[in-house]
Amino acid sequence: MHKLAVLTGGGDCPGLNAVIRAIVKSGYQEGIEVIGIRDGFRGAVEEEYRLLNLSDVSGILPRGGTLLGTTNRDNPFAYSTLVDGQIQPVDRSDDVISQLQGIGVEALLAIGGDGSLSIALEFAKKGLPVIGIPKTIDNDLMATDVTFGFQTAVSTAQDALDRLHTTAESHHRVMILEVMGRYAGWIALYAGVAGGADVILIPEIPYELSRVAAAVKKRADLGKKFSIIVVAEGAAPLGGEMVVERKMPGRIDPIKLGGIGAKLGEDLETLTGMETRVTVLGHLQRGGSPNAADRVLATRYGVAAVEAALDGDFGTMVALQGQKIVRVPLAEAVNKLKKVSPDEPVLNAARKLGIMMGD
Ligand code: F6P
Numbered sequence: 001m002h003k004l005a006v007l008t009g010g011g012d013c014p015g016l017n018a019v020i021r022a023i024v025k026s027g028y029q030e031g032i033e034v035i036g037i038r039d040g041f042r043g044a045v046e047e048e049y050r051l052l053n054l055s056d057v058s059g060i061l062p063r064g065g066t067l068l069g070t071t072n073r074d075n076p077f078a079y080s081t082l083v084d085g086q087i088q089p090v091d092r093s094d095d096v097i098s099q100l101q102g103i104g105v106e107a108l109l110a111i112g113g114d115g116s117l118s119i120a121l122e123f124a125k126k127g128l129p130v131i132g133i134p135k136t137i138d139n140d141l142m143a144t145d146v147t148f149g150f151q152t153a154v155s156t157a158q159d160a161l162d163r164l165h166t167t168a169e170s171h172h173r174v175m176i177l178e179v180m181g182r183y184a185g186w187i188a189l190y191a192g193v194a195g196g197a198d199v200i201l202i203p204e205i206p207y208e209l210s211r212v213a214a215a216v217k218k219r220a221d222l223g224k225k226f227s228i229i230v231v232a233e234g235a236a237p238l239g240g241e242m243v244v245e246r247k248m249p250g251r252i253d254p255i256k257l258g259g260i261g262a263k264l265g266e267d268l269e270t271l272t273g274m275e276t277r278v279t280v281l282g283h284l285q286r287g288g289s290p291n292a293a294d295r296v297l298a299t300r301y302g303v304a305a306v307e308a309a310l311d312g313d314f315g316t317m318v319a320l321q322g323q324k325i326v327r328v329p330l331a332e333a334v335n336k337l338k339k340v341s342p343d344e345p346v347l348n349a350a351r352k353l354g355i356m357m358g359d
Pocket of ligand 1: 011
């Protein structure tokens with residue numbers, strides 16, 4: 001093994017640079033050259049590469065984002081291409097493989113979530129040696145206990161809840177924090193527990209508005225004139241729909257969520273008569289420096305991915321299971337999301353504390 005390529009795909013998250021650094025540094029120890037591909041699979045199609053030296057990764061451990069750039073568009077198997085004056089999806093996967101082989105790349109390390117790793121799996125099926133590395137703040141990838149980026153996002157949301165608590169208490173208000181989490185409520189659940197929320201609403205448990213209102217009123221009746229609610233962007237009322245901010249054709253997941261916090265705020269104000277304010281945490285959750293747990297996890301993933309490449313263990317993803325980093329078939333990680341299950345221990349703990357989960 002002499003030459004690897006690495007790309008970061010999908011939404012960014014804290015810890016991407018830490019993984020890239022670990023790949024370059026541990027690769028260097030083994031005499032491996034690492035080629036960085038710009039902007040995920042777009043750069044793989046467009047042949048935008050650069051050699052990553054030790055100096056390129058010096059000082060990047062604490063830096064959020066990705067020095068390679070990323071995108072949540074651009075699937076090489078349906079790549080937007082101008083054909084006869086019209087933009088059409090064209091399969092450019094063969095080009096990607098021959099281009100990478102042409103520059104002597106022996107394996108591709110793809111750092112991504114469900115969307116990017118599904119593309120990586122398609123490349124693996126075509127014979128490209130691929131190893132996946134699980135990232136996403138949403139923590140919704142199967143086959144791994146945790147994705148890197150999640151723990152930092154939870155800390156950010158918890159910090160926001162701590163701040164909202166003080167102002168909620170002063171003004172006797174209901175404070176709603178809308179956090180990310182399209183189809184899985186991991187951030188809302190963990191941040192809600194860590195931040196002492198009174199109500200946590202997640203996509204996996206459709207909420208009953210009247211019950212949420214009753215829980216808030218009950219607190220007020222007991223003398224707690226404020227309430228803290230965390231709602232995941234993908235949460236929805238029983239019998240209702242997720243709130244879509246806008247449709248974004250061309251993206252790997254073509255809907256942009258957002259607005260459930262505002263809807264819930266209006267509904268609760270009407271039902272309870274209590275003054276309500278809504279904060280949307282948005283991309284603050286994705287930005288900034290990774291915390292210590294994510295730096296360690298990202299570093300372990302990067303090192304493990306290089307080891308997998310040296311062993312020729314392709315078509316796999318490095319994963320955390322218990323305390324160990326293991327390799328799992330890429331196919332086990334994608335095409336199905338890891339959601340909060342009814343027997344999830346943290347969910348159980350939340351319920352035992354009396355946190356209202358919407359049902
Ligand atoms: O996949 C991570 C995620 O943070 C989702 O929770 C969120 O819906 C999405 O990315 C937003 O992506 P963007 O604004 O980059 O399109």
